[in-house]
Amino acid sequence: MFNRVVPLKLPLRNYVALLEGPKNKIFIAESIPNTSGLTVHSYDIEKEKALEFATGVSSMNASFDRNSILISKKGTWSLSNTKEEKEGKESLKTDMKIQVDPKAEAHQIFKEGWRFMRDFLYVDNVHGAPWDAIYEWYSPWINDVKHRSDLNYVVDIMSGEVAIGHSYVSGGDYPDVNRIPVGLLGADLEKKNGLYQFKKIYKGERWNPDIDAPLGLPGINVNEGDYLIAINGVLLKDSMNPFQLLEQTAGREIYIKVNDKPSEKDARTILITPTFSERDLRSIDWVESNRRKVDQLSGGKLAYVYVPNTSNPGFTSFNRYYFSQQDKKGVVIDERNNGGGSAADYMIDIMSREVIGYFNSKSESRRPWTTPMAGIWGPKVMIINERAGSGGDLLPYMFKEKKLGPIVGTKTWGGLVGTWDTPRFIDGGRMVAPRGGFYDVDGNWAVEGEGVAPDIEVHQTPKEVLQGQDPQLEMAVAEALRLLKINEFFPKPEPKAPIRSKRPKGYKNDK
DSSP: GGGGGOOOOOOOOOOOOEEETTTTEEEEEETTTTOEEEEEEEETTTEEEEEEEEEEEEEEEEEESSEEEEEEETEOOOOOHHHHOOOOOOOOHHHHEEEEEHHHHHHHHHHHHHHHHHHHSSSSSGOOOHHHHHHHHGGGGGGGSSSHHHHHHHHHHHHHHHHOOOOOOOSSOOOOOOOOOOOOEEEEEEEEETTTEEEEEOOOOTTTTOOOOOOTTTOOOOOTTOOOETTTTTEOOOTTOGGTTTTTTTTOOEEEEEEESSSSSTTTTEEEBBBBBBBBHHHHHHHHHHHHHHHHHHHTOOEEEOOOSHHHHHHHHHHHHHTTTTSSEEEEEEEEEEBBBBBHHHHHHHTTTTOOOOOOOOOOOOOOEEEESSSSOOOOEEEOTTTTTTTTHHHHHHHHHOOOOOOOESOOOOOOOOOOOOOTTTTTTEOOOOOOOOOOOOBBBTTTTTTTOOOOOOOOOOOHHHTTHHHHHHHHHHHHHHHHSSSSSOOOHHHHHOOOOOTTTGGGOOO
């Protein structure tokens, strides 16, 4: 079959999906940066020519006979002839209504969940659970289900009989709720002198364009210790809830009054845009505070790298922090609260790099370039905790197996199974039957239900954390500095210049 492959005459771009069309035609979806949705091209194999068929596409599906293509974009659906050069403009009416028997649907969903765990679980024995009996135990409860959350609760405790991580139950046909977007200022407020004072302002590290900091933009000039006098013309007293005045303001410009003293007199009026969420603001503040603390405690010798998960944001964070601190003598890898994602063997490969040689440099410092060029060559210490799981279990497991360095903290969650392709319920709800279990090179099931234990156990007590301490981070720094004294990396000095020119003896007498 491979010898029948013919390359398509297409420019080099980011093509992300293919769909079979009628004879001699395929549809190719392209992802274009800074463009909403996908651009779909219709490619004629005989003519070796591509035409733009549709733009802004979310999904595409072909009919069985390949004569029609169903396209979704921005919440609307259209059905087009695949033999045409462009999509049709007619939208399908999707405001269909059907009568549902909620109790019958709940029984169907429960039985589907029971079957999913039986048929899709990564092993065939359902972890030894008496699965037929379990159905008989829990199915009568469905008669008392009055709300979709009740159904999720019963499905969840039924799947809990398997005793496995990642058996998530969520979603479904919940009632629509009108949520009020409350604007957030990106700040901590405290009551003082009958008013609210800015205790801390989160600036968001201005270099990051993806983090909205309402009070962090140049020219705002709101400082910690200033008083929040008014919001949108309403004077704010400490007897009031400031978030009442911020209802419906997220993403919308508002005026606030601020003063460096507890008085409306001489207060400054400032135009700001409250944000929908402070999560990223507070996260980056914690990460950067840790980085600065490691730098301070180590006298500038150690790098700090935070890995929030093993999905795209985690790889982005690892690359950004690891490679930008290659001048450091060692590194603390912090994967506490790691939310998982995929297998982070890439990170392990990078941290496992060893220097195999140098290229000299005639710069003023004469400092050579290492080969590999990118890396941190000194001691590595990882921090873990009980909220790191899944890919956050596998990362420290691989770190330990590769003997990259000691691990500090508390045992990880212990949820290392793969989750993919469990079908959705009829109402869009979800129950995960984990599909892939992890076992070690000795042929033993590993990590799931066990977690990864630290080499140096350190707990975070509420008292210490509230006092601004981080015992796990401080221990990791101390351990890295101890290892640095034993085995600090120094690049080899440039050797004496070689003499490679060769001439026969007596060449100076030649005429």
